[in-house]
Amino acid sequence: xxxxxxxxxxxxxxxxxxxxxxxxxxxxxxxxxxxxxxxxxxxxxxxxxxxxxxxxxxxxxxxxxxxxxxxxxxxxxxxxxxxxxxxxxxxxxxxxxxxxxxxxxxxxxxxxxxxxxxxxxxxxxxxxxxxxxxxxxxxxxxxxxxxxxxxxxxxxxxxxxxxxxxxxxxxxxxxxxxx
Amino acid sequence: xxxxxxxxxxxxxxxxxxxxxxxxxxxxxxxxxxxxxxxxxxxxxxxxxxxxxxxxxxxxxxxxxxxxxxxxxxxxxxxxxxxxxxxxxxxxxxxxxxxxxxxxxxxxxxxxxxxxxxxxxxxxxxxxxxxxxxxxxxxxxxxxxxxxxxxxxxxxxxxxxxxxxxxxxxxxxxxxxxxxxxxxxxxxxxxxxxxxxxxxxxxxxxxxxxxxxxxxxxxxxxxxxxxxxxxxxxxxxxxxxxxxxxxxxxxxxxxxxxxxxxxxxxxxxxxxxxxxxxxxxxxxxxxxxxxxxxxxxxxxxxxxxxxxxxxxxxxxxxxxxxxxxxxxxxxxxxxxxxxxxxxxxxxxxxxxxxxxxxxxxxxxxxxxxxxxxxxxxxxxxxxxxxxxxxxxxxxxxxxxxxxxxxxxxxxxxxxxxxxxxxxxxxxxxxxxxxxxxxxx
Numbered sequence: 001x002x003x004x005x006x007x008x009x010x011x012x013x014x015x016x017x018x019x020x021x022x023x024x025x026x027x028x029x030x031x032x033x034x035x036x037x038x039x040x041x042x043x044x045x046x047x048x049x050x051x052x053x054x055x056x057x058x059x060x061x062x063x064x065x066x067x068x069x070x071x072x073x074x075x076x077x078x079x080x081x082x083x084x085x086x087x088x089x090x091x092x093x094x095x096x097x098x099x100x101x102x103x104x105x106x107x108x109x110x111x112x113x114x115x116x117x118x119x120x121x122x123x124x125x126x127x128x129x130x131x132x133x134x135x136x137x138x139x140x141x142x143x144x145x146x147x148x149x150x151x152x153x154x155x156x157x158x159x160x161x162x163x164x165x166x167x168x169x170x171x172x173x174x175x176x177x178x179x
Numbered sequence: 180x181x182x183x184x185x186x187x188x189x190x191x192x193x194x195x196x197x198x199x200x201x202x203x204x205x206x207x208x209x210x211x212x213x214x215x216x217x218x219x220x221x222x223x224x225x226x227x228x229x230x231x232x233x234x235x236x237x238x239x240x241x242x243x244x245x246x247x248x249x250x251x252x253x254x255x256x257x258x259x260x261x262x263x264x265x266x267x268x269x270x271x272x273x274x275x276x277x278x279x280x281x282x283x284x285x286x287x288x289x290x291x292x293x294x295x296x297x298x299x300x301x302x303x304x305x306x307x308x309x310x311x312x313x314x315x316x317x318x319x320x321x322x323x324x325x326x327x328x329x330x331x332x333x334x335x336x337x338x339x340x341x342x343x344x345x346x347x348x349x350x351x352x353x354x355x356x357x358x359x360x361x362x363x364x365x366x367x368x369x370x371x372x373x374x375x376x377x378x379x380x381x382x383x384x385x386x387x388x389x390x391x392x393x394x395x396x397x398x399x400x401x402x403x404x405x406x407x408x409x410x411x412x413x414x415x416x417x418x419x420x421x422x423x424x425x426x427x428x429x430x431x432x433x434x435x436x437x438x439x440x441x442x443x444x445x446x447x448x449x450x451x452x453x454x455x456x457x458x459x460x461x462x463x464x465x466x467x468x469x470x471x472x473x474x475x476x477x478x479x480x481x482x483x484x485x486x487x488x489x490x491x492x493x494x495x496x497x498x499x500x501x502x503x504x505x506x507x508x509x510x511x512x513x514x515x516x517x518x519x520x521x522x523x524x525x526x527x528x529x530x531x532x533x534x535x536x537x538x539x540x541x542x543x544x545x546x547x548x549x550x551x552x553x554x555x556x557x558x559x560x561x562x563x564x565x566x567x568x569x570x571x572x573x574x575x576x577x578x579x580x581x582x583x584x585x586x587x588x589x590x591x592x593x594x595x596x597x598x599x600x601x602x603x604x605x606x607x608x609x610x611x612x613x614x615x616x617x618x619x
Contacts, residue, residue, distance in 0.1 A: 071333065123315050126320055127315060128322050129322070
């Protein structure tokens, strides 16, 4: 099935407001589809970080990231975004991209509205002057994105590592900037 | 646009132009064009996105599950699917949802029109008129316009989030009404942004009116709903510019879906011929129901209805953004919370049909339900499958005008024609690879 929608924020627990009540300086946004195998990894990392992060760090699970990702990033000073990627490298490979400094993809053409993906939206945000000061993407190379709820072993392992790396990133950011 | 002419070819060869993946449309499709002896021989809009079998999924499901299932057909127009389904089911149960609950459904639909139209207009189609390959490329030179478009879209999203529980695949609509209705205060909280968006929609209309439109006005049969008292969203009779005036129940008497070998989507024809649904058809067939304020803006930009040029569909879409915002503000001003959020439902067996106006055109649903409330049969005819035959017909007329250009230019210009329809391939199978065979 095609999920053609621009995006959606979904609560991790029933009854918990899914709309952030206020903007914070550090925001962690996990992107993915939990019904499509490894594509869930962004959501799962965010969910696990929710248990570990203290106040001042906001966690968002975005099941369909599109143009509205700009709104999800709005007001934050630092955004750490986690998503599954497919670039042909070994499954489980972790890419850490600082997109604050410049575009990572030179020839971005909108292929469709489904295709208004994370990178295109970030470039649109850059063009419109709507990007937070720092935007770091953790991309985890996926193996299986068919129907199902389980992660493949290499991606599951990468999930653990990314949780630890982001926890360290946040610690450093908070120390450095006292934010 | 400049480019070299196609190289000379032997007198009896075939020229094939192929658009691999049509950009800036919903879903996946391709186009194959065969040209023989300088004439367009064949045009096939191929929808290769796999069939999605929603009609079969619905069989055996309880009627209460239908609205959540059909909302998943499309993330851009889930409200349309919910509205056609809920009205068809209520028809079977003899339920008539009126008054404030009816208004709230209209308001929810306005939110979807605003969101869907703003996205298509600003990010998918405007780049075609201004000479950019994408909305992102256009944003570099037109940041204010793109920012305006995104904010209008957000106003539509806010309406959907408040009324539907979330902006994508809303969850609050139910047979008999809603699972929750908003407070007056909640709705009034949206007013300031909607007022801003209304002014921005006027700017949008002025902006698109300044575009240069290629001259392309085939003799269209426009088809839309028409209602005695209002601009159509959820109800009306099916009318056409050729004089059709039919109750929704008789849709299948006039319209027939046909399978074509080259596409996974069915083609729907009106008495055997292609026709056009969507904003252009709606504004032309319902111009009397546009509020004077909307018509004044249109007159102010030097345009009048009917609009016959396909490329002016973008004007029709901007007229409807403005209309939907005016209507939303009117409904919010009238709003008093209803005594109940939903009417009691008595299940009964039967067959029911409904047609509502999705952003891309009329959307027909028919259900047969048994005495236990279980769906025994479902039929869904989305707007894109209705427009498919008309898109092919348009391309047959369009391509001869551009045939002397290089293949790449032909491809691009074909995509522009297709994008006028804002096709949602996901819904129809549910875009474009052009394969042009030239046989000069």
